[in-house]
Amino acid sequence: MTLNGMIDGAPSTAPAQTTPTVALFVTCLVDLFRPSVGFAAIKLLEDAGCKVVVPASQTCCGQPAYNSGDREDTKAIARHVIETFEAYDYVVAPSGSCGSTLKKHYPELFANDPAWHERAVRFSQKVHELVSFLTDVRGVTEVDAALPATVTYHDSCSGLRELGIREQPRQLLRTVEGLTLTELPEADVCCGFGGTFCVKYPDVSNAIVGKKTKHIASTGADMLLAGDLGCLMNIDGKLKRENNGIEVRHVAEVLAGMTDKPPIGGKL
Amino acid sequence: MSGSTRDAVMGRLRRAVGANPANDAERRAAVAARLSDAPKGVIPARGQLPPAERLDLFIQMATKADATVTRLGDVSDIPEEVAAYLRERNLAPAIRMGRDPRLAGLDFTRTTLTVTTGPSEGDDLSSLSHAVGAIAETGTLVLTSGPDNPTSLNFLPEYHIVVLDAADVVGDMEAVLARLRQTHGKGTMPRSVNFVTGPSRSADIEQTLLLGAHGPRSLHILVVGEPG
Amino acid sequence: MQITSQTFKANTVKALADVDLQRALRHVEKGFIGKRQKAADALPEFDALRDNAVEIKNHTLKHLDLYIEAYVAKVEASGGKVHFAEDADHARRIFLDIAKRRKAKTVTKGKTMISEEIGLNAFLEENGIVPVETDLGEYIIQLRGEHPSHIIAPAVHINRDQVEADFRKFHVHLDPERDLVRPETLLSEARQILRQKYGEADIGVTGANFLIAETGTSVIVTNEGNGDLTQLLGKCHVVLASLEKIVPTLEDTAQILRVLARSATGQEMSVYTTLSTGPKRTEDEDGPEEYHVILLDNGRSGMLGTEFEDMLRCIRCGACMNHCPVYHAVGGHSYGWVYPGPMGAVLTPSLIGVDKAGHLPNASTFCGRCEAVCPMRIPLPKMMRHWREKEFESHLQPKAARAGLGVWAYLARRPKLYRAAVSYAMPALKLLAGRKGRFRSLPLAGGWTKWRDLPAPEGRTFMQAYAQSGHGDPK
Numbered sequence: 001m002t003l004n005g006m007i008d009g010a011p012s013t014a015p016a017q018t019t020p021t022v023a024l025f026v027t028c029l030v031d032l033f034r035p036s037v038g039f040a041a042i043k044l045l046e047d048a049g050c051k052v053v054v055p056a057s058q059t060c061c062g063q064p065a066y067n068s069g070d071r072e073d074t075k076a077i078a079r080h081v082i083e084t085f086e087a088y089d090y091v092v093a094p095s096g097s098c099g100s101t102l103k104k105h106y107p108e109l110f111a112n113d114p115a116w117h118e119r120a121v122r123f124s125q126k127v128h129e130l131v132s133f134l135t136d137v138r139g140v141t142e143v144d145a146a147l148p149a150t151v152t153y154h155d156s157c158s159g160l161r162e163l164g165i166r167e168q169p170r171q172l173l174r175t176v177e178g179l180t181l182t183e184l185p186e187a188d189v190c191c192g193f194g195g196t197f198c199v200k201y202p203d204v205s206n207a208i209v210g211k212k213t214k215h216i217a218s219t220g221a222d223m224l225l226a227g228d229l230g231c232l233m234n235i236d237g238k239l240k241r242e243n244n245g246i247e248v249r250h251v252a253e254v255l256a257g258m259t260d261k262p263p264i265g266g267k268l
Numbered sequence: 269m270s271g272s273t274r275d276a277v278m279g280r281l282r283r284a285v286g287a288n289p290a291n292d293a294e295r296r297a298a299v300a301a302r303l304s305d306a307p308k309g310v311i312p313a314r315g316q317l318p319p320a321e322r323l324d325l326f327i328q329m330a331t332k333a334d335a336t337v338t339r340l341g342d343v344s345d346i347p348e349e350v351a352a353y354l355r356e357r358n359l360a361p362a363i364r365m366g367r368d369p370r371l372a373g374l375d376f377t378r379t380t381l382t383v384t385t386g387p388s389e390g391d392d393l394s395s396l397s398h399a400v401g402a403i404a405e406t407g408t409l410v411l412t413s414g415p416d417n418p419t420s421l422n423f424l425p426e427y428h429i430v431v432l433d434a435a436d437v438v439g440d441m442e443a444v445l446a447r448l449r450q451t452h453g454k455g456t457m458p459r460s461v462n463f464v465t466g467p468s469r470s471a472d473i474e475q476t477l478l479l480g481a482h483g484p485r486s487l488h489i490l491v492v493g494e495p496g
Numbered sequence: 497m498q499i500t501s502q503t504f505k506a507n508t509v510k511a512l513a514d515v516d517l518q519r520a521l522r523h524v525e526k527g528f529i530g531k532r533q534k535a536a537d538a539l540p541e542f543d544a545l546r547d548n549a550v551e552i553k554n555h556t557l558k559h560l561d562l563y564i565e566a567y568v569a570k571v572e573a574s575g576g577k578v579h580f581a582e583d584a585d586h587a588r589r590i591f592l593d594i595a596k597r598r599k600a601k602t603v604t605k606g607k608t609m610i611s612e613e614i615g616l617n618a619f620l621e622e623n624g625i626v627p628v629e630t631d632l633g634e635y636i637i638q639l640r641g642e643h644p645s646h647i648i649a650p651a652v653h654i655n656r657d658q659v660e661a662d663f664r665k666f667h668v669h670l671d672p673e674r675d676l677v678r679p680e681t682l683l684s685e686a687r688q689i690l691r692q693k694y695g696e697a698d699i700g701v702t703g704a705n706f707l708i709a710e711t712g713t714s715v716i717v718t719n720e721g722n723g724d725l726t727q728l729l730g731k732c733h734v735v736l737a738s739l740e741k742i743v744p745t746l747e748d749t750a751q752i753l754r755v756l757a758r759s760a761t762g763q764e765m766s767v768y769t770t771l772s773t774g775p776k777r778t779e780d781e782d783g784p785e786e787y788h789v790i791l792l793d794n795g796r797s798g799m800l801g802t803e804f805e806d807m808l809r810c811i812r813c814g815a816c817m818n819h820c821p822v823y824h825a826v827g828g829h830s831y832g833w834v835y836p837g838p839m840g841a842v843l844t845p846s847l848i849g850v851d852k853a854g855h856l857p858n859a860s861t862f863c864g865r866c867e868a869v870c871p872m873r874i875p876l877p878k879m880m881r882h883w884r885e886k887e888f889e890s891h892l893q894p895k896a897a898r899a900g901l902g903v904w905a906y907l908a909r910r911p912k913l914y915r916a917a918v919s920y921a922m923p924a925l926k927l928l929a930g931r932k933g934r935f936r937s938l939p940l941a942g943g944w945t946k947w948r949d950l951p952a953p954e955g956r957t958f959m960q961a962y963a964q965s966g967h968g969d970p971k
Contacts, residue, residue, distance in 0.1 A: 197862075202942075414780060483722075
């Protein structure tokens with residue numbers, strides 16, 4: 001926790017040795033389905049020396065509209081997100097997918113609108129996915145948590161391929177007392193969620209998530225973790241349908257030592 | 269028909285790329301420059317070696333691509349080597365080759381081989397060609413068409429034996445292209461240039477690799493002389 | 497060929513239930529991915545070569561008119577002929593003219609996807625000309641009356657035992673007792689049968705991986721050698737290629753070749769890379785008497801200068817489909833036309849219309865693996881999204897989906913209304929789920945719950961809980 005604010009394109013407006021203000025972008029799925037992840041994120045950020053604020057007028061990053069081809073609504077939502085969040089030192093989301101929408105796709109969205117493009121680029125430099133923010137920006141190398149369990153980790157696609165998140169969660173998980181991390185075969189392959197894809201093409205999505213749960217079962221782990229609630233709900237839904245009792249949680253819950261709540265989708 | 273289509277297609281392309289009288293000269297100059305300069309781009313370090321190591325790399329890469337390689341001290345060793353190669357594989361002592369002057373002086377009378385010349389009719393089991401060069405980076409032979417080495421000899425026989433002068437092994441494909449330009453003139457090519465890396469193969473059935481699809485099932489390279 | 501992209505969803509249901517197909521698709525996942533990775537890792541300059549390959553193609557596309565001019569002049573100087581074809585029908589008619597003039601009875605074919613795009617085989621048969629596919633995979637699917645399911649591994653959807661059954665059925669003149677269990681024997685039987693066809697052919701047709709402007713040369717990249725025998729032994733060589741195959745120079749070709757084979761099959765270099773320039777020369781003792789190039793547009797000039805231009809960099813290596821979870825699940829035929837997988841999801845709507853191929857750019861999870869491995873760094877997900885935008889603009893999406901999305905987007909833009917709605921809905925949903933914490937079925941969520949349970953919400957939304965948590969009101 002010694003490196004403040006100078007890594008990974010972090011804005012120099014957050015001077016070292018002071019307490020940066022982090023605006024939590026909760027994400028709509030966490031807000032609606034899994035508030036525990038939001039509280040875990042707050043604990044992790046505060047432990048990392050940040051002041052956390054939660055802007056009340058946030059809704060969603062606009063990805064469902066964006067990926068459905070509704071560019072105008074997406075822009076309207078994006079403008080609202082930027083206006084709401086741009087004044088803070090950092091914007092952190094407990095999701096690689098939403099984080100990537102804010103960080104990578106907003107600037108692209110305004111490619112033909114110079115004023116908003118510049119604003120989106122400046123905004124995007126403040127945006128980070130939670131775990132990579134902790135490690136890459138705040139220099140966190142260990143967490144104060146314990147969990148006597150064998151866990152395996154699925155790399156969500158956007159976090160992995162758009163934001164380069166791979167080692168960071170593994171590195172922190174290895175510091176959780178009592179936790180054994182076992183690698184998931186084909187951890188980098190999509191779980192078949194894909195936002196609206198999973199309801200538009202349920203049969204194809206099912207075939208893809210079926211491979212994922214087979215790999216998860218093969219690890220013998222007690223718990224499956226990932227950094228995106230969409231993937232987690234999809235994987236958990238399939239595991240439950242297969243009567244597989246492996247618990248499913250967001251990685252932030254484990255890193256924050258907040259595993260007292262029932263897992264996603266409840267216990268089998 | 270085709271003339272008018274050509275005009276229509278070219279017109280659409282010009283509009284799409286934003287060509288206009290104002291930028292015509294500049295665009296033409298850019299294209300002319302690239303065609304005449306032929307910039308090399310990224311050349312992998314792998315093949316950039318002194319002659320002896322370069323030859324070693326070629327042999328290593330060709331072997332990795334399932335070719336077999338033998339080194340010979342002199343061109344005159346070729347007939348015995350060819351005869352031995354065929355004998356060891358229980359193949360008929362017959363070979364077809366082109367009219368390459370570098371092979372013309374070979375004395376096959378010291379062997380029991382039947383030698384025929386000219387392109388393959390499709391019933392030859394074994395053939396002998398002379399490569400114009402080889403690429404160390406990938407273990408690739410380079411053969412060009414013509415009466416010296418008819419292209420059919422590269423593909424129809426099941427056993428293809430290729431003579432390669434050790435001094436003709438270069439590091440990368442770009443060096444071969446420079447040589448072709450030197451031999452044939454800038455912008456002019458032999459009818460066929462064959463880059464051959466190992467014997468023919470297919471993985472079309474269950475991704476199982478099988479050697480000898482339609483082309484030769486064996487590629488044997490005779491490296492003659494010393495590199496450099 | 498019959499376009500079935502409109503029924504993509506039904507196609508996938510069939511594909512998912514096809515036991516043989518599912519067995520065959522496992523080879524795609526197992527084989528290609530590891531081989532590509534190994535080849536990429538073995539060449540430190542691989543990513544620098546990718547960058548340069550992108551540069552080369554971008555430069556070429558910006559000057560495509562001029563490079564085509566230069567290319568045509570060089571082909572003609574070497575004694576060949578270039579025919580511009582507006583569309584599939586035009587390309588077929590050009591081919592038939594050549595075939596009639598040569599009184600062609602048999603046409604051998606190396607692997608060419610443009611031939612599939614223009615539906616050449618069926619057209620030749622209608623005109624009394626016999627097309628003979630010589631690539632082993634193409635030969636197998638021609639026997640079966642199918643189309644390729646993959647752009648470089650056309651028979652990847654078929655298992656060895658199925659090939660064996662086909663060979664027994666079609667090669668009836670051969671000994672029924674022969675051993676066809678091993679793939680080697682299948683290969684040598686195909687080799688034996690195709691051998692005689694090459695020399696008999698009046699025309700040999702190939703595709704082209706590159707057309708080189710500097711020299712008027714067509715390039716084919718193969719492993720079997722069938723493409724070479726086809727173009728060498730047919731009395732007349734016809735190259736089928738689309739406009740964007742043009743590259744400026746020999747050196748540019750060498751650069752792109754370094755990423756092509758590695759991305760496709762994981763080879764350092766394919767076995768045969770052959771550069772052909774014009775017909776047989778006076779001194780030659782073998783080679784074709786005539787050399788023609790049918791240069792096909794078929795919609796490509798309409799992609800140039802648009803948001804789909806990047807797609808014209810595609811070198812048809814197949815890496816995108818080899819790494820695609822959707823392709824792995826449903827195979828190539830589900831896509832319903834010539835080009836499957838992510839590259840097909842972008843290209844197909846461009847070539848046959850998004851009204852027919854709208855499912856394709858939608859049937860992606862946007863996992864991004866295709867873009868990550870594309871040697872030409874084509875932003876495939878981004879372009880699929882552009883197609884979705886086109887669909888949205890022209891109201892081509894299903895009404896229900898559009899309405900649902902509309903309501904959601906309306907709320908997402910109105911935080912207070914959104915907050916009020918979800919603060920009521922989520923606790924209600926939690927109650928509905930009961931103590932189990934999940935739903936086995938839920939009205940309006942059938943797409944989800946058909947195969948999966950739906951985890952129930954915890955109850956209060958995060959925003960509600962946060963306001964009551966002592967952290968103070970959200971800002």
